[in-house]
Amino acid sequence: MPAPAASARDETERAAEAPASIKVENVSITYQTALAHRQTLVGTLSRLRRRRKVTKEIKAVRDVSFEVPRGTVLGIVGANGAGKSTLVRAMAGILPPTNGRIEVHGRVSTLLALGVGFDRKLTGRQNVVLGGLAAGLSREQLEDKYEEIVEFAELDEFMDMPMRTYSQGMYGRLAFSVAVNMEPDILLIDEALSVGDAHFKRKSFDKMRELCDQAHTIVLVSHALRSLRELSDEVAWLNKGELVEYGRPGKVIRAYQRYLKVDEDDEVTQEDV
């Protein structure tokens, strides 16, 4: 019967026509960082006199291009220092690319290891309200969301305490709960797939799977290869700032593991760490 075939084709065509959620075009990001010389007094004095700053360039991302279609879950893998966090921070608009451009279509919510975070002087409740307003939610939307966020984080009795009194796990649980409950079009997650204790890890992974199955566009940076393989539609492998491979999760992760010289079923690299 033609109808189902036609609708399947329509779907494919629609997906092909749908604009990419994220477009990364020839992006390079270079950090300029002050170089520490051996700290001798004479050397420091002479440099101060000459007012010369010694800087070093670190090319963290080198001419990277790819597109993330709407509704795609993209995993990013790579060794330490490969440029993963730098690229995701640029996608989040925290860091401007040195060259190239990044287009992002949709409301973004981030859960990043570095950078944006809560103000520890404020209570959990104040942080959630401020974060929600900053993310563009109305007061009414925030009231509904607030209950969901607190219930998911299971931190009801701590919400009126300053966040400096929170344990690291409690902090992570609230951050995760805020990020996933903001109903973003695009969710950027860096090294925060599993936070909290074993119970919350399970819960946050199930929530991630639920979000990945829905029409959200998600970018996940993680060293937890098993989770990435399970959650991602596509995987990008970065090495020394360059995009080495982009494609189906099994294929790209196997190539990355060969590079790392670890077995495919190596328990440690599979783990959610």
Ligand SMILES: Nc1ncnc2c1ncn2[C@@H]1O[C@H](COP(=O)(O)OP(=O)(O)OP(=O)(O)O)[C@@H](O)[C@H]1O
């Ligand atoms: N703020 C910064 N200033 C200068 N150099 C930086 C800064 N942040 C990162 N770098 C450098 O940029 C490179 C890429 O770092 P990045 O944090 O993006 O790597 P990563 O792939 O996320 O690593 P990891 O897996 O260890 O988290 C590294 O060489 C790092 O030293």
